[in-house]
Amino acid sequence: MSITAQTVWNNCLEFIKDNIQPQAYKTWFEPIKAVKLTDNSLSIQVPSKFFYEWLEEHYVKILKVALTKELGETAKLVYIIKMENTYGNKQPFTEKIPSSNRGALKSQDVDVPFNNKSPELRNPFVIPGIRNVKIESQLNPNYNFENFLEGDSNRLARSAGLAVANKPGGTSFNPLLIFGGVGLGKTHLAHAIGVDIKDKYPEKTVLYISAEKFTQQYIDAVKKNNRNDFIHFYQIIDVLIIDDVQFLSGKTGTQDVFFHIFNHLHQNGKQVILTSDKAPVDMQDIEQRLLSRFKWGLSAELQNPDFETRVSILKNKLYRDGVEMPEEIVEYVAKNIKSNVRELEGAIISLIAQSSFNKKEITLDLARIIVEKFVKNTKREVSIDYIQKVVSDYFQMDIDTLQSKTRKRHIVQARQLAMFFAKKFTKASLASIGSQIGKRDHATVLHACKTVDNLSSTDKQFRKYVEDISKKLSV
Known part of the structure; x- marks a missing residue:
């Protein structure tokens, strides 16, 4: 054989x-x-x-x-x-x-960037008319690697961030795209990389900017007929960090100019770091040529922290603030607030504030009151498991049937609805949704969402399914 x-x-x-x-x-x-x-x-x-x-x-x-x-x-x-x-x-x-041959790799085709030379590069961050050659990085030094605690939920992204900080533009993580839901630390990690690069390479020009501000600057540059100055300014940056890149969605002019800036930086060994609330495959209304470039490097996901990481985050926060708190209270908060790091830290700040203002001792009872209010005021995030249960119950079938390979029409439709609502109500990537609903791929989920949209507009009975399930999930 x-x-x-x-x-x-x-x-x-x-x-x-x-x-x-x-x-x-x-x-x-x-x-x-x-x-x-x-x-x-x-x-x-x-x-x-x-x-x-x-x-x-x-x-x-x-x-x-x-x-x-x-x-x-x-x-x-x-x-x-x-x-x-x-x-x-x-x-x-x-x-x-x-194996073990580090020969040079061929690069993909890229468009030729702008080559015109301008006698003066204008810095969009300074007031017009005032010449300032120093470009402020716009970084927040409080967001560093020291207080970005490692756990299973962020290990890949953090390790890649450290690699980029050690050798900006010199790794395969270019661009480095960090994506994940609200409050999981995307902005913190992006700043931490920039801060570390500035410490190690003071001569490098590092710039952090939100995609929203980048877009506004571009609009202003077009109005003032300074488009080339805008491009030239961004082409001299060594490390460009753009936060919430999904904001470029649908903005074709800004996407086009960013495409040229990206190409120039990448070809010249400069580092690009991006953050987004979704993976490239899930981004809507972003040009394909840009999405292609987003995939050249590494897309690293930040997920919800596990219990151990949540405990570590709280202990680190308390240590930095010089506050002591019993272990059982820390664990209680960590056990009951699972959504994201921002809410976790918010709850502990509320607990310290209540104790301080009302001169009360921090007890488990006080923690319960604070956490209960906090959880009640926080919008509940619906899980994919919960969506599958609601859809299965609605169609009177078990979850195994919903996830099965059967092509029976009513089961296929139930499965497609589960995928549709998972995309609507969660921050999970299409690949993650497909994996959890019967081990399907992201293309199946995309097809399911389109099918639900089409049937909702043409089939009265199907539209009722969508409305009924939507009400159950919104309660």
């Missing part, structure tokens, strides 16, 4: 799985595909340059041991990088690299 690439790779994976953390295995090894086996050389496909570099940096030893066990001492590993080129291009970008 002849062995195949898949057989060899499966055996390697069994060995690797037993020797690394489950989360690391899921992140770094599940996306890899075995491509071909030639003599003693195994070719594997990885989704980006970033993946290749990370594997070579962190897992080259275990890969060597696993492959040697399968193919002997002369075993070779070849990476095939297949980068998603997003929607428009049918041909993927690929490059073959033998």
Whole structure:
């Protein structure tokens, strides 16, 4: 029986799985595909340059041991990088690299940026007419890595941020896109990277700006016929940090100018850091050529912190504020406020304030009162599990049936409705929604949402389903 690439790779994976953390295995090894086996050389496909570099940096030893066990001492590993080129291009970008060969990678095609030279670069952050060559970074030094605590929910994003801070423009994390829901620390991490770069490389020009302010500056530049000055200003930045990049949605002029600025910075080895409330695949009304570039580097998700991380965040906050609090109270707050870091810290500040103003001791009873008010005043975030339960109950079926592979029309429609409401009521990515509702991919979820929209406008009965379930979820 002849062995195949898949057989060899499966055996390697069994060995690797037993020797690394489950989360690391899921992140770094599940996306890899075995491509071909030639003599003693195994070719594997990885989704980006970033993946290749990370594997070579962190897992080259275990890969060597696993492959040697399968193919002997002369075993070779070849990476095939297949980068998603997003929607428009049918041909993927690929490059073959033998293991431990750090040769230069080909870059994708990019548009030529503006080349006109302007005698004077105008800084949008200074008052017109006052010349100021120093560009203020607009960074908040209070947002640093020291008080951005690491946990399972943010480890990848934080590690990538540290790598960028150590070598801005010199890693594959360019651009680095940090995405996640409200209050999970996107802005904090973006500032922390900038602050660290300024500490390590004082000569570099670092600039933090919100996408909203960037857009307003561009509109002003067009009105004053200073578009080229605007472009030239941003082209001299070494590290550009744009917060809430999803704000560019639908703004074609701003997207176009950002596209040229991005190309210039990227081609010249400058670092771009972006934050967004959603993954690139979920961004609406952003040009495909921009989305493609967002995927060149790393998209790292910030998720809701787990219990241990929430406890660490609270303890760190109390330590920084010089406040002592019994362990059971810290754990009570952490256990009951799960939504995000901002609300978690808000609750502890409220507790300290109540205790201080009313000269009351911080007790578990006081914590219960504060947390109860806090949770009541905080908009409840509906979970995907809860949505599936509501939809299943409405159609009188169990969740296993909803998630099943059956193509029966009423079950398919129930599943599509669950996906539609998961997209509407949660911050989860399409891929995450698909994974939780019957292990589907993001394209299935996208199709489900479009189908629900279409049926709602053409089918009276289906529209009633949508209205009924919407009421149940909004209660």
